[in-house]
Amino acid sequence: MKAITFHQHGTIDVLKYEDVPDPTGNIVIDVQYCGVNHLDIWTRQGIAGKKIRLPHICGCDIVGTVRKSASGFEAGERVMVYPGLSCGQCESCRAGRENQCSKFAILGGMSDYDGGYAQQVSVPAANLVRLNLESKTAATLAVSYLTAWNMLSTNGAKAGKSVLVYGAASGVGMATIQLAKAMGLSVITTAAGKDKSAFGKKLGADYVIDRLSQDIAAEVTKLTDGHGVDIVIDHVGAATWQTSIACCRIGGRMAVCGMTSGNDATVPVRMFYSKQITMTGALLGSKKQLLELIDFVSENRIRPVIDSVFELKDTGQAQTKMEQGLHAGKILLSCG
Template sequence: MDSMRAAVLTGHGGNEVVSVTTRPMPRRQPGEVLVRMRASGLNRVDLYMRNSGAGITHELPMVMGLDGAGTVEEADPGSRFAPGDPVVVYPVRTCGRCEFCLRGEEVLCTSARYLGEHIDGSLSGFVCVPEENLVRKPEHLDWVEAASLCVAGLTAWRMIHTKGQVKPGETVLVFGIGGSVSLAALQLRADGGIRTIVTSRDQEKLDAALKLGAFAGIRTDSERFVDEVMDLTGGRGIDLVIENVGKAVWPQAMRALVRGGRIVTCGATSGDDPSADLRRLFIRQLKVLGSTLGTGSELAELVAFVDRHQVKPHIDSVYPLTRVHEAFDRMEAGRQFGKIGITFE
């Protein structure tokens, strides 16, 4: 087999620049594993790459996509993976030599290349990645659920556990429930004793989150937002805020925090220039932490947690690769509640 089907970015604009077409098969190099893709998914960055990709070094045409789960097709002799093994893909190629890679923080690698952003991605029939970029798929997950761990799950895991250092007895506020990262943050909180309050402008999404274990839901557009937070926490405030909306919710997020509380942010869909509120920041000794994706070892921790607790990531909808334009339309409209999956024939 010399070719495969893939979703290819040919320019920047709308769906007209995303083409499902035939591409050459990737050529496996020593130390790499060829993976036959079974499922992928969409992330906000895919929409960003389609719309402009500004600030991200890339060449067109380029295969889109970061999420990926599938089966091993080829590997080196002596590899810990064999043909047919089900795997989840870590979507970053790193140098392995810079100071960040050497201290186990390869997500900060000075020459990191992300699938679907800098190099050909996972919305394709096959992907080649270094062997260390693979983790065995939990048996209880289907292919789309497994693929959702690669970006949304991993991003939420690093925000909550590595950066946020959540502890039993704390209260977590998650903005924008419905997005796959926010929903993963709800599902991947610690083993017990954590109260999660979620926000949305959509009451149906709040109701759905309550069924998935949220302690309470608050309308983001409520004029009493901070008062409602204080009512729910006995006037104390929030220990940890998980946020990826940016400018539109930043003032509420800062005011909702308890003294010494922390906010972890991984996005800015509504704008990246909120008011800093420096006086509140230093007087209340708040911590603001940035976070993006996660490391390979964090992906392994996440997969082990999901396997141990039999967590099933919430999937909004699934489309075949041939209907990827419909999937983009759904994400752009903000209608989804969880991951939008893509499957391959």
């Protein structure tokens, strides 16, 4: 089969479109679409001190059809993949919080398991979810929407509360705006420039702060009558932690799931404790949360915006577009 691999970590040019052996296993999926996520870029770049088996195939947001009947699934059945792999036996796994398992790994992520940047992928039957959604929508859910769902539910999101999320046009940004609005929260978001601000408005955000011309903390203070928001969703990292703490209300919550701007943040410690902020980290979510999310997305007719669909062979262009921040909404690969 054809796949996008890398044999060493590095910049975009380490990606290779090449023939690799077909995957074997109980369940093999013919991949239809695979979503592109920042996680794929971090995996390609590598994390210092973390070794994975090479060559590696990225891609965690997988939708396709089952190749051969097995484990209760029929050949040709449409499925999506929950990308979390875990031991299945520890206390966290038994409690349905497998993303807190000490053996937790993400299929296609920074792990020894190949993902969906390929024509086929082998997946444990327990990770399959039967599809009742349109394929392109489904290919957006298992990473950014699941992570946003996890952060919102863990931090007590409900009608009447307020949330700040950065980057309306990013995967987690768009997911948070759409999910939080459907839950009845008041949503403040940020965007760079006119077009992306308009995109945030179109998604349903109540307020969009243009970070190129406005000060985020000052605007949030104004919009919340000086109180700050109940929840801040931070996937930006080093560049925004100070702002996030400044934007939380007293007793507020800060949920962190990424660091696109860098890993080393400076924190105003006094402001953090005197505001009595609770900070939570999120890595993906559980399969149970994915099933809840799928129901919520269907019931509320949430339609993630697809920025663009690239052919598998053009994955380099897709990742470049994401790295340069030129997208508004999800980028998908068409792998069939």
